Amino acid sequence: MVGPTDRPLTVRGVAEADLPELHRIDRETFPEEPYPYFVLRQLYDVHGDRFLVLDDGENLHGYVLFVTTSDRYVCWGMSLAVTPDLRGLGLGRRLMVEALRRVRAEGVHRVHLTVEPTNAAAISLYRSLGFEVEAGVRKDYLGPGEDRLVMTLGL
Template sequence: MHALERRCFSLPWSEAQCRAAFAQPAFAAFGLFRGPELLAYISVYHTLDELEILNLAVVPEERRKGFGRRILNAALHVARKMGMQKVLLEVRVGNHAAIALYRSSGFRQVGVRPRYYTDSGEDALIYVCSLQE
């Protein structure tokens, strides 16, 4: 059985960074676990009507098992239940797997942020998904 839990864990940040993020009322991180093993996580920030996906990751050996889609769908479900209208995110131009996941989940590209990623100077593609029925 795979459990979805809201809890503090140390990926991708240090424990101190993660605890500081959890202190913000509009931040949440969800992990998909098999027992004590973390399979995937998603971190988000939200306002009353908008959810921003900050990070979504799946452990490498589990990537082809649908856990990325499962945790994304769980986040979208929670956002709909909370009455949010849209979801947005940035993704690296070269991250073809993430782009395919988001497109197949109803996201569409609405813009580009030039040189958004400071580590590589890569552009970020901005994607949006409407949550209205």
Template sequence: MGALPARRTARQLRLRGVTEADLDALALLDRETFPEEPYPYFVLRQMYDVYPDHLLVLDDGTELKGYVLVGTAPDKSRSWILGLGITRDERGQGYGRRLMDEALRRLRGIGVAEVLLTVVPTNTAAILLYETLGFTAEQTTRQDYFGPGADRLVMRLRL
């Protein structure tokens, strides 16, 4: 009988800032994660240019397995989580939490007062993750937040 394959641990994925060379892979990851609503490449490019210190990836040495993108107001009063994605094969391993923990640690470090995000109201796994990180939801779902039929729940965390 052969040995079972070792289960990957969080230590095997390196959390790091994105580089310009990662942009093609980041666009592929975003399309896999959000097939109906991926960011166009040019938007990811511009976000990299504007928020390079707030675009983090998980890298297994051959490909990107996850990312978090944060946009912060110039006065650091507020930040938005603009994207959090994990490849299908790595979901449920705690990598979303790892990315969010690091993003929130960095935001606290620069004195950000509050962090907001939006989530599809039926994405219970994401909502649970955000709640365990201290985010609270607005009372009602915001209808058509991103256009017709694109409802979102807005969640907030005060740092």
């Protein structure tokens, strides 16, 4: 697949130099509640090997962050972001498929993630990958007024 300027898009691991671009992607994708830069910095420091980015050779256009428990039994999808200009092209799927391939290879048994209950596109993507809603809407899951669906995939 090619990017907005006809450059090929590749999925690769994140590098420290990517942090400003990750922050830009997060602000574009989640303008009301992006991760602060320092949070992305700390996530990189602790889980840098768990970030995958979508790169056209000059700019990043998306990322996925997945974190595995210390016993390697469960993985949590922490964030999936694709820049608004490239949504609907299957890039979120591409990032998720690669993340799931990697955690399967590590022997992970279950993957969990949360999604805003009104985000029909994300719910549809996750369902198409085999995720199921665990127990309906979880009120205040991420704090007051921050309801989420918890979705789970058995591997």
